[in-house]
Amino acid sequence: MVLNMLEYTGSLKKRNINISYSGPMWEDGLKGIAEMVKSSLSSDELPSSAAKSIFSVFIEQATNMLMYSAEKEHYPKHDAESSDVSTGMLVLGHKNLTYFIQTGNVVKSVNAELIKGRLDYLNTLDKKGIRQFYREQMRGENDNPESQGAGLGFIEIAKRATAPIKYDFEPLGEGLFYFTMYVEIGQEVA
Amino acid sequence: MRFKLEREKTKTTPYILIDEEKGYMRFEGECYLEDIIGFFKDINEWLENYLSSDFTKLTFDCAMEYFNSSTAKLLYNMLRSMDIHAKDGKNIVVNWIAAEDDDMLIECGEDFKDEMESLEFNLIIQN
Numbered sequence: 465m466v467l468n469m470l471e472y473t474g475s476l477k478k479r480n481i482n483i484s485y486s487g488p489m490w491e492d493g494l495k496g497i498a499e500m501v502k503s504s505l506s507s508d509e510l511p512s513s514a515a516k517s518i519f520s521v522f523i524e525q526a527t528n529m530l531m532y533s534a535e536k537e538h539y540p541k542h543d544a545e546s547s548d549v550s551t552g553m554l555v556l557g558h559k560n561l562t563y564f565i566q567t568g569n570v571v572k573s574v575n576a577e578l579i580k581g582r583l584d585y586l587n588t589l590d591k592k593g594i595r596q597f598y599r600e601q602m603r604g605e606n607d608n609p610e611s612q613g614a615g616l617g618f619i620e621i622a623k624r625a626t627a628p629i630k631y632d633f634e635p636l637g638e639g640l641f642y643f644t645m646y647v648e649i650g651q652e653v654a
Numbered sequence: 655m656r657f658k659l660e661r662e663k664t665k666t667t668p669y670i671l672i673d674e675e676k677g678y679m680r681f682e683g684e685c686y687l688e689d690i691i692g693f694f695k696d697i698n699e700w701l702e703n704y705l706s707s708d709f710t711k712l713t714f715d716c717a718m719e720y721f722n723s724s725t726a727k728l729l730y731n732m733l734r735s736m737d738i739h740a741k742d743g744k745n746i747v748v749n750w751i752a753a754e755d756d757d758m759l760i761e762c763g764e765d766f767k768d769e770m771e772s773l774e775f776n777l778i779i780q781n
Binding site: 494498519598 | 665687688689720722723724726727730756757758761765768769
């Protein structure tokens with residue numbers, strides 16, 4: 465069945481979404497989307513530090529998806545050695561000067577618990593506490609190359625977020641959950 | 655043979671300059687969505703060798719504009735290594751260069767500076 469694109473784009477617009485991506489993700493592929501997000505932010509007449517904050521949240525959310533997505537698609541042409549790439553969904557939008565970035569991807573229950581624990585904890589901290597926690601995590605010796613950044617990504621997101629991070633885990637059965645994460649970055653009113 | 659490395663910047667990796675003869679290292683640009691460990695492998699190897707050698711000085715100019723959290727961790731580990739050797743009396747200077755309106759980089763520089771014990775860490779704010 466043909467998708468009604470006008471209706472589809474209209475529903476995105478109604479929700480103030482400017483950029484929406486759904487499909488396979490790998491580092492090199494995401495670079496193009498990142499480039500687009502960066503240009504789009506720089507044309508929005510934001511102070512450069514605000515644009516950088518939003519971009520940083522985007523990068524960390526995208527990286528988390530690469531790391532945790534349990535849904536893989538087979539792409540034989542991508543890379544001979546690792547042809548299973550993560551899939552997920554990413555949207556960015558703004559209402560006036562309040563930006564939001566939302567991601568959706570499948571995660572295993574073990575990661576769902578890990579992520580939930582981390583986000584719940586971060587949501588209890590104020591800005592000062594988050595900065596302190598970031599430094600503690602930075603100091604901690606975690607040299608496992610599998611966990612590049614060692615959870616710093618979520619803390620970086622919490623640092624930039626101007627409202628508690630919203631999330632949802634929808635059970636899909638067979639130990640899988642559909643994980644949605646919503647981050648808001650507003651501007652301080654001078 | 656003194657080690658020398660110069661790597662052009664890309665959109666997602668920084669410009670790198672290492673000049674062992676001058677005891678100088680410089681990073682400049684952005685770093686994200688990359689195999690960070692792979693990209694910095696030779697740089698890290700050189701740094702560890704240099705720090706354990708009988709060198710006279712090391713100046714590290716860090717003029718990054720944006721980096722992701724994995725890169726932050728990597729930079730932190732490099733600085734920690736330098737700090738340990740500075741504690742042994744080695745002459746190591748880090749210049750953390752940030753634009754004056756770049757709150758993110760300034761905050762990161764402040765936190766890194768605060769974490770170091772013996773290193774000369776200069777936070778240089780440019781307008």
